[in-house]
Amino acid sequence: MYHVCWRCGAFAADKEILPDPAYPEGGHGLAICPACGHAHPFRRWPLLIVGGASGSGKTTLLHRMLQERSARRGPAALLLEADILWQPALDTPQDNYRAFCQSWVRLALNLGQQGPPVVLFGAGLGVPDNLEGIPEVRWFTGVHILSLVCDDEVLAGRLRERPAWRGTREEPFIAAQLRFNAWNRAQRALPDPPLTLLDTTDATPEDAAAAAWRWLERALQVSPGG
Structure with missing residues (x-):
């Protein structure tokens, strides 16, 4: 479900993955849509x-x-x-x-x-x-x-x-x-x-x-x- 952009609907599995600054302790990330730049928050685990x-x-x-x-x-x-x-x-x-x-x-x-x-x-x-x-x-x-x-x-x-x-x-x-x-x-x-x-x-x-x-x-x- 995270491969489809919530804003523009584009599909991309290779989104840019960045740390979520709202969680400085880690464990959360942002997946950036390459089409529109929307940042999708998600939980990160090993x-x-x-x-x-x-x-x-x-x-x-x-x-x-x-x-x-x-x-x-x-x-x-x-x-x-x-x-x-x-x-x-x-x-x-x-x-x-x-x-x-x-x-x-x-x-x-x-x-x-x-x-x-x-x-x-x-x-x-x-x-x-x-x-x-x-x-x-x-x-x-x-x-x-x-x-x-x-x-x-x-x-x-x-x-x-x-x-x-x-x-x-x-x-x-x-x-x-x-x-x-x-x-x-x-x-x-x-x-x-x-x-x-x-x-x-x-x-x-x-x-x-x-x-x-x-x-x-x-x-x-x-x-x-x-």
């Missing part, structure tokens, strides 16, 4: 993503955090599984899954206007290159990615133990996820790592959730929102 290879523990972590969220533990946040919108037509590695990733970033932006920040759980969203060039990313105060990793034998074992209908038992699929797991691990060695790693090899769901809540609290301190 873009929060939990990624990692299939089998690294994203869904288990999400379920545990949802249970704890209902018990009012941890910071307020809307936790969403990105795969609920997945369909074969969105499987476009040639453009870094642009339609899928942009849809979720746009949804997170709009949902964040109504309450707490959104945390997206999804493998592809956790790859920084897949977010490059998405204009809505600029509307956020920062990007924070928690990437789940685990030992290769543990990852392969988890994938083989899943029900057959999920299609994760085939060796080519397992090999691809092991490569992705290795890629995530390798980010730690970069001078400015784009990801925060959480090793779930021996972690209980409770331990993983506690670590994820701490990551979320730190992210909200580094990139505070409205």
